[in-house]
Amino acid sequence: MMIFSLCLLFVLGSYINILKGAxxxxxxxxxxxxxxxxxxxxxxxxxxxxxxxxxxxxxxxxxxxxxxxxxxxxxxxxxxxxxxxxxxxxxxxxxxxxxxxxxxxxxxxxxxxxxxxxxxxxPVNEFTPIFNPSLLVFNLPEGLPQGINITTLNCTDEDKEPIGSPEGCSQIVIQSGDNVNPRFTITNETAITTNNAIDYDTGDVTFTLIIVGIDSSTIDPRKTGTMTITINIDPVNEFIPSFKDLPLSLSIPETFPVGNEIVQVNVTDDDAWPHGDLTYRITD
The missing domain is CATH 2.60.40.60 (Cadherins)
Incomplete structure (x- = not known):
């Protein structure tokens, strides 16, 4: 009986191995x-x-x-x-x-x-960089020196890059609106600052800056997004009116008719309108 059982186990084991091999x-x-x-x-x-x-x-x-x-x-x-x-x-x-x-x-x-x-x-470069907000308007006084911070830009991109690559906008540039003797620049990658002194009296009245954000894609061609910043320059009363041809001394007869012109004075003011407009009065 024991021999039969051992033989049966051997046959079953062999059969199981055959099944596994199959x-x-x-x-x-x-x-x-x-x-x-x-x-x-x-x-x-x-x-x-x-x-x-x-x-x-x-x-x-x-x-x-x-x-x-x-x-x-x-x-x-x-x-x-x-x-x-x-x-x-x-x-x-x-x-x-x-x-x-x-x-x-x-x-x-x-x-x-x-x-x-x-x-x-x-990853695929699917999304365009977005500025939030996409439009800004500022009023600034003239005379601001170089290096004054105007605003900090927020540029995002819904794409995510592989580990080790930057996300969002890798570069922000001023594309147009300030091309000649630029009054503004981008510092620290996202801050708009003054680059040269702003002078309303020489024509610095309004700037419309087109800002471009470039994404950080390292695989596909890069995409760009834009925003607009309008900067209105407010004039400042900087200069004192200046009389020319002074000192001036005149003599008139006591019979000089009332209402007749005695003299014309020559006064200038280097401020542009409205501070450069002059009115006159006798104070003494």
Missing amino acids: RPRCTRPVTGGENVTVWENATLEEPVFTFESYDRDGDKILFTPVGSTGPFSFDEKGIFKVNGPLDFETERHYIFQNIYVTHVSGNIAYGNVCAPLTVNIL
């Missing part, structure tokens, strides 16, 4: 796993990876995932495809460790698990 097995991903990449703007049905397998009996096989495959799916040939939207900004990696190769029944008890597959999502 199970299909993955040949790709290779042992240790594989990494693949796909762009975040990949289209539906775009192939990502082809799973490969071997079955000693030559039976039809099936790749059976345990759990979700996210925005991916298999076809009957074992091709792993894009099956939904990809977004680098929300998910950069997908790791699949529970993909089984089975017979057509899909019963994983009669299959083998495949080596891990890691799908890395690559």
